[in-house]
Amino acid sequence: MTPAPATRPSASASASASASASASASAPPGARGELRIGDVARLVGTTPRTIRYYEEMGLLGEAATARPAGGHRLYTPDEVQWLRELIRLRDLLGVSLEQLGELVEAEAARALLREEWDRRQPGRERRREILLEALGHLDGQLELVRDRLGQLRTLEDELTERRRRVKARLRSP
């Protein structure tokens, strides 16, 4: 249901790709490509309530929490993508929201660091630090994913073996 690979902008001042040509033929809500909570919910296949709940749980970083004038929440395409990833991890890894928070809290920190990165060029040493942290974070997620993959592969093997046996008995009574 979510075919879009859409990798996170892992660094550099990319940011571009303003998805202004989004669905409905309406004026840009946030003067830029920002979307309102209802549209975001439809896009990622959830409800506004859930998004607010995730914010309450601290799963959406500072940026997504910040509120523009008027009090209505607005989300950049990056934030929408971030939400998608959260949901994907939730569904595929089957972790609780709290575990999910721990799992990605480094990611939130990374977003902050990225800002620092963009604004004032950090020194060589600082850059290394930031990149290493991102690396450790990715390794953490990868370990979880690979663990799951291993278990699922084992299960697949067992099921396949059973299937093979049933088929054998179908051929030779």
Add this chain to the structure above:
Amino acid sequence: MTPAPATRPSASASASASASASASASAPPGARGELRIGDVARLVGTTPRTIRYYEEMGLLGEAATARPAGGHRLYTPDEVQWLRELIRLRDLLGVSLEQLGELVEAEAARALLREEWDRRQPGRERRREILLEALGHLDGQLELVRDRLGQLRTLEDELTERRRRVKARLRSP
């Protein structure tokens, strides 16, 4: 919509094996290899309450539901194994107990058929029927498992790619 992850705190206590170790200083409870609910719970890493709940939900077949004299539940090794599989599917696929029930309800039917198989030799035609049903059932499970596998592989690829980029930037600033 949400598959609702298991509320269990620690992932898997497993601690399988030691099937005979528990029988070290105790007489066989069910005159055969049958175990009582507490032992079963320890073996599969859950609680008696959960096992009773699964029975209540109809996840344990007729056999496991049948009660010997005294009213205490007794489980054969096969039934213990069945419970293990249920828990594994629950954890790995992250499905609700209701979905789990649908997913394996054919399995329950299969258990009944197997009994029939053992007791009176079914005719060639009937055997075919039974085997074909088992096959369809296995295919159903396999499809779900493989679907999950595909999604997880995609996720792994994406994470690996990000990792690669971070490492590249670590080498060449």
Add this chain to the structure above:
DNA sequence: TAAGAACCTGACGTTGACGTAAAGATGATA
């Protein structure tokens, strides 16, 4: 500018998957 759609913040309700406590029956063991 007036209406209606969408959003806001509480705050209480719901559902699934169990936990837990009570009061008594059963089983194993000394």
Add this chain to the structure above:
DNA sequence: TATCATCTTTACGTCAACGTCAGGTTCTTA
């Protein structure tokens, strides 16, 4: 045979992850 661990049912409690309703505000559009 007494004692104690384990089992039984019944029933209420809990926790996460939202759903839903109320009363008010903001946006968008005719």
